[in-house]
Amino acid sequence: MDRKNALNDKILLSVEKPARYTGGEINSVMKDKDKVDIRFAMCFPDVYEIGMSHLGLQIIYTLLNNRDDIWCERVFSVWPDLHNIMKADNIPLFALESQDPIKDFDFLGITLQYEMAYTNVLQVLDLAGIPFNASDRTDADPIVIGGGPCAYNPEPLADFFDMFYIGEGETVYYALMDLYKEHKKSGGSKMDFLIAASQIPGIYVPMLYEVSYKEDGTIGSFRPKAEYADTVPETIIKQVVSDMSFEMYPENPVVPYVQATQDRAVLEIQRGCIRGCRFCQAGYIYRPFRTRSLEALKKYAEKIIANTGYEEISLSSLSSSDCPFLGDLLDFLIKEFHENKVNVSLPSLRIDEFSLDIMSKVQDVKKSSLTFAPEAGTQRMRNVINKGITEEDIMDGSEKAFLGGWNKVKLYFMLGLPGETEEDIKGIADVAENIAELYYDTVPKEQRMGKVAITISTSFFIPKPFTPFQWEPMYKPEVYLEKAALLNETVKSKLNKKSIKYNWHDAKTSVIEGLLAKGDRRICEVISKVYEKGGFYDAWTEHFDYDRWLEACDEAGVDMDFFVYRRRSLDEILPWDFINIGVTKKFMLKEYDNSLKEIVTPNCAEKCSGCGAGCFGGGICIENKN
């Protein structure tokens, strides 16, 4: 098919990586726009290479394009160089496949993977020529729908979306599309459609709800507007796939021409996590833990490689070590792909004999590093956050790895965790120092491949909705930096300081991420003001401007002290309380209490703690009972 580019050659030759914008990649789907009923633009609001690395996008793309009556296309944030040209020349944002303007589409679906991409959402709307506020749009504008992990607190974006979908894409998209088709045929208004859609489980239409605030600024009430009280639900229930073994898989993922950030085939082996680390949102919102079937995964892997030609396949999950058939799957993949030299890569595994054996099969020991994420420096603190890894685990794993030839270790920690003391911070340096000593004790001089290289990375703890720490305040950036400085000093005081490198994250980005994560509808104005001031690509350090955010907060009357630095009271209405993720608030409160008492909660495989996610009738909650 002859495809005409939306941008002329002059423009394409003047921008960085023009192939980001010309589509036509292997496995991209072309259809006749006159022969489909629904045109859906699926957007990842970041640059092409990042968006194309995201499995969820490929899942929705496949799911929707599997239907003959829908054509799903892709759209990403354009890079600032092209942004300026499009603004100056009034070129509307277009989808990659047809190169047609987004404004002509029925739906614009935006996946919300991280908070710092929120300003890019406005960039997409702006370039597409779609009014920012859903209430200002006409029936001719596409319906803007948001999904992904950040949709679990959709309120900071409530003004900008016609609807959010809370849950996994596989479950209700077809029902929503069918409803839309019917509605299009009968010629109803957009509002009629939104009201009808709000009755599909998992669909949240913010426009139909109203919030009132108390004098102290906390939420007084959150409920459907009076006129819709009888029709729209008061709570939105997350939708999940209850049996992953029968789900479709993107066996024909689009293979980018431009090198993607994750430039490989991805095999999602399971969803959810049994661990319940108390800081981890994914660990709660994706409950229950479900695995795909081994047989299906083998088949997918073969097909994906045959259809893409990728030279690497990576297993994706929150915690691969918990996969019951990991060894069998890896053996299969290594054998299967031997001839085509396809590399098998493993996301961070718990380091033990088993995983070291596998790792030595699939990677170059000399070059690769061991990764541990103890997240906290002392056992006390690890109990607080329910991180079930002990220093003994780390030492055992390291010792075996050192004997196996490894000499690089990466350690991930968080600073600013609830109840953190100086001891906990210094403890991080102790862990690194102990590993360094262990190396020199374990590996005889003549066998050492140079010094041991230990890298400590710390991020600052950001309390997230739907975690037992959702009530926690953050520290101010300068306090975070003091913590990082203390750790840095402690590292410098160690005997093996030359073997230990320490990096820390930017504290200013962290507090803004905290604002966006735990904000409510009043944050919408802050985001639009930041965008008006020229801010987007805030997920990119070089484009993030802290002062611009503070200014916008000021102008919007949003107080960081209230939203970010305040401990929320246990009985206040949280902005995301109207969403039911299965895991109950009661359980969160209990977990919060356990954290204060430094009590560890067993993981779902050891013992069900009755979190509430059993209501979905699938995964480990059911298997455990049998």
Place this chain on the structure above:
Amino acid sequence: MKIRIKFSKNDSVKFLGHLDIMRFFQRAFVRAGVKMLYSEGFNPHQKMSFAQPLGVGITSTGEYLDADVVDGQDLTEIKENLDKACQGGFDILSVKELPLGVPNAMSAVKYASYSADFNDNILPDLNGFMAQECILTNKKTKSGVKEIDIKPLIYKCELNGNTLHFIVSAGSENNIKPDLLLENLMSFLGLQYSRDMVKITRRDLLGDNFIPLSDL
């Protein structure tokens, strides 16, 4: 065995850079089910090499790559399957076995032939241009900008309607990019050159005696 593949780079993929194309073919071979030979070591890679990188925005009807593949595979099958695996972005024009001892594509390239279609009828007679005693040009090299005479490196330069056909020196020594010639020609005519006034196509890559690499 070593095979030489001649392929076109069509309009839809003209914005791909050289690294993108290398990655593309590496994967296309796997999709096509061609059995490749790999290098040893922990990160084995396919043994393949391209004749000459092509600039972003330029199409071609004569690109080449040499690859080491497992013996005994049918060349017609390779051609068909690889062509299918390219889904229209590149057409596979020929696949031939390279006899032992034939230099690889990269070292065999001596000349490149191009055509440049101008949007407007802006080119007058070229006699004056080629009649110059020397054509001095600033050429970027590894050690900075150097002034060189490119006239002896131009083997043909003819106008046919709005299309300029030219053959210039190519390969590892004295590689003349089409832009370099066109820019010079424009300034000779007192015009400002910009890439969007012309559609450039590489017609073919040639070895000794101006023989296309596919026929060596």
